[in-house]
Amino acid sequence: MLKRQNPSTPEHSRDLAAHGGALSMSHNDSRSFLNLSQLVLSAGQIKPSPALKHSKITYFEVEIVDVESKKQICIVDKVSPASTLLDVKHKFHKACPQWYPSRVGLQLERNGPFLKDSISIQSLAVSSIVTLYFTDLGQQVGWTTFFLTEYTGPLLIYLLFYIRLSTIYGQVESRKNFRHPVVHNACYCSIISWVLHLAEFILIKLQFVLPYCPFKKIICLFQGCAFYWGFTSWIAYYINHPRYTPPSFGHKQVSYAALAFLMCEAGNHFINVALAHQTNSGSRSCFPSPTYNPFTWLFLLVSCPNYTYEAGSWISFTVMTQTLPVGIFAFLMVIQMSLWAQKKHKLYLKRFYPEVRRKAAMIPIIF
Known part of the structure; x- marks a missing residue:
């Protein structure tokens, strides 16, 4: 005969508890899944976080090679594309202090012309490594000093004679105030000529010459000054002389x-x-x-x-x-x-x- 199981027995109670617990867990999981689904639907489509953009700057390496021996002197690294040749010369001077920028001549080819300081490195670069040939230009003097000295001198010298200094013409002659109109016209023409020379050099010619010239050409400066200054003094002395004949x-x-x-x-x-x-x-x-x-x-x-x-x-x-x-x-x-x-x-x-x-x-x- 089958025995009737007593509901109040401990075994029956444990079965009911286990069954009830499983039902309770299943119900809680359903509610959690439902709540999560409603949260996703209410939030809309989940957008992926934007990727961070990193700006990459390509730096160049400038290899400086001796033009005669073809041996590498140094490498100037981390040169930005916006850098000019003058910036490279300054960095080269830090690596080799004996060569200051004004005496450094750089060429793209061994027999090519010297590059101007205003040229950008990016315009010269074919790859990340730029090779430049170095020439020691020796001691330098600025072209600006060269021409300003040569052209400013005659302008000032002529004006000194025009005002008739007593140390030049003497006390008696300098007191004579009458001047022929040609004396004034000659002064105006002389000023116009030398001012135009200075303006053309500063505004035009200075853009197409290297900023420096070899110091050995200083002899040319002395010759030019002797020629222009000497002739200006001679010319101005005669034209501005109180006894000048029109x-x-x-x-x-x-x-x-x-x-x-x-x-x-x-x-x-x-x-x-x-x-x-x-x-x-x-x-x-x-x-x-x-x-x-x-x-x-x-x-x-x-x-x-x-x-x-x-x-x-x-x-x-x-x-x-x-x-x-x-x-x-x-x-x-x-x-x-x-x-x-x-x-x-x-x-x-x-x-x-x-x-x-x-x-x-x-x-x-x-x-």
Whole structure:
């Protein structure tokens, strides 16, 4: 016979408890899953966290090699793309203190030209390593000092004679106040000429030359100063002398010559501006062509019109003042500029033969 199990027995109670506990756990899991589902639905779609962006800067290594021995001198590392060649020279100077930046010449090729300090490293780089050839330029002197000394001297010297210092002309002669108008015109023309020379160097020519020149060329500075300063003193002494004799043909000679002087100075300035504009625009593969400016039309006849205008200005100054020192100075200047014009004309013939072969160097048709 089967025995009837008593519900009040301990075994039966344990079974009921286990069954009830399982039901309770199952019910709690269902409620937790339901609550989690409602939370996800109410929160919307879960968006992944944005990835952090890291900016990567590519640095260059500049290998500096001796141009003669081809041996590596040093490596300038961690050079940013925005760095210029001047920045590399400063870092090179820290590594090798015996070579300060002004005497360091760097070339991209052994026989290539020296690179300018303003060139960026990124423009030279083909890979992450840039190789530059080093040349010791020796002791240097700044071109700014070079030309400012050469051109500022005549300007100040002429003014010293113009005010008629008693130490130059004596007490009695310096007290004479009367001056012929040509004396004032000559002073104005001299100031215009030397100021234009300074302005053209600072605003135009300084952009196309290296900032320094070898110290051994200091002898050229002394020669230039002796030439310009000496002739300016001689010219100014005669023109500003109280006993100076005015030109033979009077006011007409002075006026026409002064007008010719101003036109030649203007032409010289506009030619230099045209040459500088051609270099800035990168169109150096063709001969300079005339523009809408009439002063540049001289390019049709000569290859070096700036020297033509420069010679014309000093010839005009000679006619205006009618003095022997000015005539000698103008003669020497014409000879010097003709030599420069011939040298540049030969270079133009090699580069732009079809365009230059029928042109003269400085004087139309003649020379």
